[in-house]
Amino acid sequence: MTGIFSYLVFFACVVLIFGVLALGLNLQWGFTGLFNAGIVGFYAIGAYTHAILTAAPQPQYLGNLGLPWIVGILAAMAATALAAWVIALLTIRLRGDYLAIATFGIAVSIQLVALNWEALTGGSQGLSRIPKPLSGVFDTPLAFNLWFLFLLAVIVGGIYVALERILRAPWGRVLRAIREDETAAVALGKSARRFRLEAFVLGSMLMGLAGALYVSFIGFVSPFDFLPIVTFQVWAMLIAGGSGNNRGALIGALVVWGIWSASGIAVTKVVPPSHAAQGAAVQVILIGLLLILVLLYRPRGLAGEAAVVSRHAAD
Amino acid sequence: MRGWIRIAVALASGLLVCAEAAAQAACPVKIGGVLPLTGSMAPITKKIAQAAELAIDHVNQGGGIKGCPVQFILRDDQGQPTVGVDAAKYLVEVERVPAFTGTISSGVTGPIISSVTAPSKVVQITCCSTASPFTLDGRSAGYFFRTIPTSKTQAYATASETTKRGLKKTAVIYVNTDFGTDMLRFYKAALTKLGGEIVIEVPYNDNQASYRAEVSKALAAKPESMLLIGFPKDAVTIVREWLSLGGPRTIALNNSMRTMDFVNGVGAKFVEDFFGMDNAQVAGPQVDAFNKAFEEKFKADSKGPGVHTQYDALMVMALAMNIAKDLTGPSIKDAVRLVHAPNGTPVGTGPGEFKKALELIKAGKPIKYFGATGPIEFDANGDVTGPALVWKVKDGQIVTDRTITIEEMQALFRRIEN
Numbered sequence: 001m002t003g004i005f006s007y008l009v010f011f012a013c014v015v016l017i018f019g020v021l022a023l024g025l026n027l028q029w030g031f032t033g034l035f036n037a038g039i040v041g042f043y044a045i046g047a048y049t050h051a052i053l054t055a056a057p058q059p060q061y062l063g064n065l066g067l068p069w070i071v072g073i074l075a076a077m078a079a080t081a082l083a084a085w086v087i088a089l090l091t092i093r094l095r096g097d098y099l100a101i102a103t104f105g106i107a108v109s110i111q112l113v114a115l116n117w118e119a120l121t122g123g124s125q126g127l128s129r130i131p132k133p134l135s136g137v138f139d140t141p142l143a144f145n146l147w148f149l150f151l152l153a154v155i156v157g158g159i160y161v162a163l164e165r166i167l168r169a170p171w172g173r174v175l176r177a178i179r180e181d182e183t184a185a186v187a188l189g190k191s192a193r194r195f196r197l198e199a200f201v202l203g204s205m206l207m208g209l210a211g212a213l214y215v216s217f218i219g220f221v222s223p224f225d226f227l228p229i230v231t232f233q234v235w236a237m238l239i240a241g242g243s244g245n246n247r248g249a250l251i252g253a254l255v256v257w258g259i260w261s262a263s264g265i266a267v268t269k270v271v272p273p274s275h276a277a278q279g280a281a282v283q284v285i286l287i288g289l290l291l292i293l294v295l296l297y298r299p300r301g302l303a304g305e306a307a308v309v310s311r312h313a314a315d
Numbered sequence: 316m317r318g319w320i321r322i323a324v325a326l327a328s329g330l331l332v333c334a335e336a337a338a339q340a341a342c343p344v345k346i347g348g349v350l351p352l353t354g355s356m357a358p359i360t361k362k363i364a365q366a367a368e369l370a371i372d373h374v375n376q377g378g379g380i381k382g383c384p385v386q387f388i389l390r391d392d393q394g395q396p397t398v399g400v401d402a403a404k405y406l407v408e409v410e411r412v413p414a415f416t417g418t419i420s421s422g423v424t425g426p427i428i429s430s431v432t433a434p435s436k437v438v439q440i441t442c443c444s445t446a447s448p449f450t451l452d453g454r455s456a457g458y459f460f461r462t463i464p465t466s467k468t469q470a471y472a473t474a475s476e477t478t479k480r481g482l483k484k485t486a487v488i489y490v491n492t493d494f495g496t497d498m499l500r501f502y503k504a505a506l507t508k509l510g511g512e513i514v515i516e517v518p519y520n521d522n523q524a525s526y527r528a529e530v531s532k533a534l535a536a537k538p539e540s541m542l543l544i545g546f547p548k549d550a551v552t553i554v555r556e557w558l559s560l561g562g563p564r565t566i567a568l569n570n571s572m573r574t575m576d577f578v579n580g581v582g583a584k585f586v587e588d589f590f591g592m593d594n595a596q597v598a599g600p601q602v603d604a605f606n607k608a609f610e611e612k613f614k615a616d617s618k619g620p621g622v623h624t625q626y627d628a629l630m631v632m633a634l635a636m637n638i639a640k641d642l643t644g645p646s647i648k649d650a651v652r653l654v655h656a657p658n659g660t661p662v663g664t665g666p667g668e669f670k671k672a673l674e675l676i677k678a679g680k681p682i683k684y685f686g687a688t689g690p691i692e693f694d695a696n697g698d699v700t701g702p703a704l705v706w707k708v709k710d711g712q713i714v715t716d717r718t719i720t721i722e723e724m725q726a727l728f729r730r731i732e733n
Contacts, residue, residue, distance in 0.1 A: 007408035014397060057497060083320065124493040125446050126425050128454050132562035141434040219429035219454075224422020225396045261401050264390055273348075273387045274368050277361055280391035307569070 002142070009145045010258070011261060015254050017214050022237045022249035023159055024206030030244040030305070031167060032228025033179035039207055039234050040105030044114055044226040045083050046076040046208025048121055052136045056129040062119045067108040068081040069133040073212050079161040081201050088200045092193060107231065115223040126222025130215050150216055156250070163246050175199055199311065233260075240294045242301025251302050259290045333510040342383040344642065346632065347373070347390070347406035347415030349427070354394030356419050363621040364389065365613050367416065370629035377669025378635045388412070392423050399423035403431040412643045414438040415703075416628045419621065421446035421493045426433070428455050436644035438651065440632055442625035446493035452711055454662055458648055462627040462688065462696040464594045466494060470501035471727050472594045472703040475544065478509040480590075482565060486538035488529055488553060490545035498544045498569060505731045514538050521549050526603060530556045540546060540565040547572055551580035564588040573706055573713055583711035590716065591706045594688070603665030604709075605687035608665060628684035629666065634684055637676050655692040659683030690721065700724055 013261050021039060028034040050072035052063030074159030090103045114121045121127065133151070138144040166172055177185040186192050214222045233256065241252020263286045294302065338432035348367055350360050371387040379385055388410055392399030399418055406412045406629060414437060420426050432439040433456045440460045477485060487502065489495040496517070503513055505729035515536035517529045532633060533541065540563055545551055550572055558581075559565070568577075568591035578586055605626060607618035608723050617623070659681035662672040672682050682693055689701055692696060701726060705716040719727075 002412045003408040003411055010408070011401070014401065038635055087370075113519075116520075118496065123496055124421070124491065126422065127498060128425060128429060130429075141431075144434070170393070177325040218396075220423055220425045222396075224394075224420060225426075227395070230397075260398065261405070261596045263572055264398075264402060265405060268388055273371070275352075276389040276391070277352045277364055279356070279394075283391060284353050284393070298660045312497055 002271045006142045007146065009142065009149050010277060011257075013145060013149050013217060015257050016149070017210050017217065018149060018234065018237060019156055019250045019253040020210035020213065021207055021234045022241065022253045023055075023163060024210070025205040025234055025238050025248040026203075026243065026282065027163065027175075027199055027206070028165075028203035028250070030174065030238065031175045031179060032196060034200055034203075035096050035100040036103050036200070036203070037101030037231060037235075038105075038107030038110075040226045040228060041103070041110040042080050042084060042204040042207035042229040043211040043214075044107075044110050044223075044232065046080045046211030047215045047221050047225065048114060048127075049076040049079040049122070049208070050212035051127045051130050051215050052120060054131055054216070055127050056131065058129070060119075061127070064123075064127070064129075066131075069131065069216060070291055073209065077205050080211070081205040084208075085197070085202030087162050087204075092200060094175050104228070104231075107226075109297060111223055111226045114226065119169070120237035122225060126224075128220045128221055130219050130221065130265035132216055132219055137310050140313065142160060145146055151212065155209075160246055160250070167246075171195075171198075209287045234256075236291055237303075240291060240298075240301060240304040242298075242305065244305030245301070245303050248305075249299050251285075255294070255302060256291070259287055263287055263290070321411050331691070338676050343386040343559055344380040344383045344636070345386050345412045346389060346629070347388050347403075347410060347412035347417075349390050349392050349399055349402050349415065349417030349423075350404070350549055351394040351399075351419055351423070352389075352391040356394050358461045359620055360419065362613075362615070362617070362619045363419070363625045363700045366442075366617070366622045366625040367629055368719045369609055369612055370626045370633070373664070373666045373669055374610075374633040376666035378673045380633055381642070385633065392418050392420075394420055394423065394428045396423050400426050400430055402426045407431055407437050412437070414440070414632050414642050416440050416442065416625070416632065424494055432458050433661070436648075438632070438635075438644055438647045440628040440651075441623040443496060443537050447497050455518070457697065458644060460628075460631070460651055460684070461691055462624040462631065462691060462699055463621070464688075464701040466497040467501045467698070468594060468700050468703055468724065469570060469592045470498050471505045471695065471731055472705070472724070473507055473569070474502050474505035474511065474731075475719075475727055476705055477506065477540065477542070477567055477591070480513045480565070482540040483511055484535040484537070484539045486517070486540075487513055487542045487544065487569075488516045488517045488519060488526075488533055489543075490549070494545050502544075504509050504540065508731045519545070519549065521546065523552075525556070525660070527560075530560055530562070531726040533557075534560055534562050536659070539563055540567065543572070544565040544569045545571065547577040547580065548579055550577060552582050554585075558585055558633065567591065570594065575713065578708050578711070578713060583708060586708045587706060593677050593704050593706060594701050599663075599685070599689075600688070601665075601668070601685045602687055604668075605664040623687035627688050627691055630686055631684065631691055632668070634672055634676075634682065637673060637680075652693060652699070653681065653683045655681055655690060656681035661685055666706055700728065717731060 053065050053067045053075055054072040055064040057064045057066050057216045066307045121277040135144050174190050174195050181194050237252035238249050240256055242248025263283045267279040267283045364562055375384050390402035397520045404416055421444040438458050445465050515533055519529045570593040571595050572591055574674055599717045606617045625693045633652045635647050635650040637644035638653050660675055661683045662668045663685050675682050702721045703719045707716045
């Protein structure tokens with residue numbers, strides 16, 4: 001029983017990290033309509049910034065500065081925000097699928113830089129010995145995971161409250177106005193470019209934070225963590241959970257990652273090891289099928305966007 | 316709102332029920348496995364998973380572990396680190412496996428070591444991940460082993476052969492993966508010790524249409540020979556461009572090029588001065604027995620990366636679990652070192668030999684396991700060294716030039732590392 005509990009704690013940590021990614025995407029796509037197909041690129045920048053700053057020193061690497069955890073987290077957010085700002089300056093005028101292609105390409109390039117800049121990122125060998133926060137105090141796996149879950153819950157809770165706050169504020173209403181009808185928003189005197197840029201940078205910064213949290217949870221980072229599949233998973237989470245709703249983004253992270261894990265468990269329970277290869281293929285089909293079912297029965301996601309026009313509409 | 320709560324609860328309770336059913340019973344003994352059954356590695360994983368299945372069959376036919384039959388639980392990592400870590404965590408926490416085997420991609424093996432097996436004190440034996448930091452930087456705390464000789468063995472052997480042939484200035488063109496960078500690093504260390512020199516190092520990324528830029532860069536340093544570290548498809552392109560630009564014909568190659576696809580791709584008449592390395596599959600009854608058993612069961616030959624090493628990974632694990640005083644990670648970890656005891660009675664592959672080993676263990680006698688890849692003896696880091704062979708191409712056929720025995724190899728290691 002403690003084993004199951006221990007596994008669920010670990011599972012919940014991964015869900016919350018994905019949740020941060022989904023919240024970042026929700027700000028960009030759900031509220032502003034920015035089609036970011038390069039999530040994994042920002043995730044990677046955050047992850048590597050954190051790893052390079054905090055990992056235990058090793059002579060063959062430029063980085064590995066052994067700085068405290070919190071410095072790594074803040075620097076990861078700053079570095080991702082800076083990178084997102086530069087990228088946004090170049091691409092923010094692109095609409096819809098054009099932005100998607102540009103960001104996708106950038107994410108792939110970032111992964112290749114991580115793979116090739118060996119002196120800094122460890123290249124394909126990856127960087128290990130990334131300290132886990134307070135792992136000396138919480139020295140059993142379960143104690144550490146519980147502590148990390150608490151930490152994540154606080155961080156995700158904080159992000160959630162802050163996002164809800166700013167999205168209900170005039171700033172958030174402008175984002176929605178731009179998403180619905182950019183021309184109309186501009187006609188009202190709002191600078192669409194500025195708001196799109198702000199939403200893009202803020203959302204990407206959350207993705208960078210998720211990357212930093214991920215590496216300090218796992219303790220290892222390599223370019224294999226940043227393949228395009230991650231971008232797809234986060235999109236699936238947001239769409240299945242409910243685009244335009246922060247709660248939906250978090251539910252999506254839980255449900256989609258739950259489907260991923262539970263289908264794997266289910267397959268090993270039903271299929272004997274001699275047919276594991278076929279079973280694994282069935283698992284992939286199952287994941288796709290469940291996602292399609294969610295969308296068929298809940299086309300706006302499990303928790304869709306609240307259809308309130310104005311708080312005062314009912315008055 | 317109520318809808319999604321219901322879904323979440325259903326999902327969580329589903330997980331619990333699945334997990335609960337699994338958590339009970341001491342017999343059978345569980346062994347876990349994580350392999351990329353789907354994704355880009357799937358084509359080579361098929362045979363590796365079959366080798367694992369064969370090993371579990373042999374263990375069960377030969378008497379199981381501590382009198383119990385073995386249940387093998389194999390999960391798919393899809394070649395994705397988060398999925399692999401989740402699967403490993405599930406095996407360790409819910410299924411309570413004290414040991415598991417996996418996985419192939421070093422990018423998945425790394426996070427599993429740092430976040431699951433080392434903190435939980437669970438033994439992990441891989442057939443296939445060769446990246447060096449896992450065993451070298453102390454992160455694994457001694458719980459990680461691999462039955463595949465690391466790139467070190469091959470790199471040292473290549474350096475020794477290069478200097479033996481009197482080639483002083485070498486250019487290295489290598490594939491930019493953990494395998495390629497590791498090979499280069501160890502080759503460089505060895506070559507400098509043995510009196511050679513690398514004049515230039517050029518990395519390449521796989522699946523490009525042309526490597527003219529890389530080849531020109533390497534040739535500009537005026538090398539006497541080239542070491543090419545990579546995989547056959549791209550290597551053919553590189554070698555053709557190298558030769559057409561007038562590069563020297565003395566080219567050293569790594570094990571992946573020991574295939575007729577490479578020889579025919581380049582053209583047999585150009586490759587007479589090439590030489591290559593490979594881990595020598597020690598010939599012998601235990602290797603034949605494995606090959607025969609594999610062919611009988613799966614109606615396919617046992618050639619392929621990771622097949623022999625996967626079989627050995629599980630046999631070593633099962634033997635160690637029988638030797639260990641109890642089935643906890645720390646005991647099994649120590650017992651792994653006793654599977655190839657210096658004064659032990661030799662045991663080989665197959666159910667009969669496993670049974671023999673069990674009888675010896677029961678009688679308190681040491682054993683010495685010779686597996687499908689030869690003698691399996693782990694060094695302090697959990698790595699195996701093995702014998703190597705030098706191969707070349709003669710009359711359009713790949714032939715063995717000479718074999719470097721395990722004793723010669725150990726002497727070479729001492730010379731380079733001391």
